[in-house]
Amino acid sequence: xxxxxxxxxxxxxxxxxxxxxxxxxxxxxxxxxxxxxxxxxxxxxxxxxxxxxxxxxxxxxxxxxxxxxxxxxxxxxxxxxxxxxxxxxxxxxxxxxxxxxxxxxxxxxxxxxxxxxxxxxxx
Numbered sequence: 804x805x806x807x808x809x810x811x812x813x814x815x816x817x818x819x820x821x822x823x824x825x826x827x828x829x830x831x832x833x834x835x836x837x838x839x840x841x842x843x844x845x846x847x848x849x850x851x852x853x854x855x856x857x858x859x860x861x862x863x864x865x866x867x868x869x870x871x872x873x874x875x876x877x878x879x880x881x882x883x884x885x886x887x888x889x890x891x892x893x894x895x896x897x898x899x900x901x902x903x904x905x906x907x908x909x910x911x912x913x914x915x916x917x918x919x920x921x922x923x924x925x926x
Contacts, residue, residue, distance in 0.1 A: 804843070808833040820846055867905025872917045874899055885912055 810831045812821045817831045829847040836843065865871060873891065875882045883900075886893075889912070891902035899917065907913055 804834050804836045806832050806834050824848055865904045867903065867908065869904045870901050871904045871907075872897070872899040873902055873907070873912055873915045874917050875912075875915060882912060882915065885910060 808816075810817050810833075812828045812830070816833075817828070820831055821828055824846065827849045829849060832845045832847070834843045834845060835841075873886060875886060885907075886900040886902055889902050889906040889910075891900045891906075893900055902912065904916075907916075
């Protein structure tokens with residue numbers, strides 16, 4: 804089966820499905836089965852939406868002296884200044900800041916920690 808077309812909600816070919824499923828509609832795909840010579844229209848739907856909360860166990864395991872990776876998106880200058888003033892180092896190869904956890908604990912930067920980042924950091 805070959806997928807030839809993937810449409811976002813609101814594009815031509817999705818309007819009726821958008822009315823039917825509303826905000827739950829993620830995309831519409833048109834698939835072609837050459838063996839049976841049929842076209843199949845499929846939809847991708849959101850069935851559950853939950854707010855993520857960081858695991859307390861993971862946060863408690865981090866010591867104040869531990870250097871943690873922090874992702875700051877382009878344009879978030881105030882966060883970059885906070886990381887720099889906390890003694891953080893920018894690593895351009897992995898595009899992450901590395902800061903001691905104790906210096907950013909309780910600040911906005913704590914929410915930008917990448918817990919499962921694979922460190923390719925230069926020491």
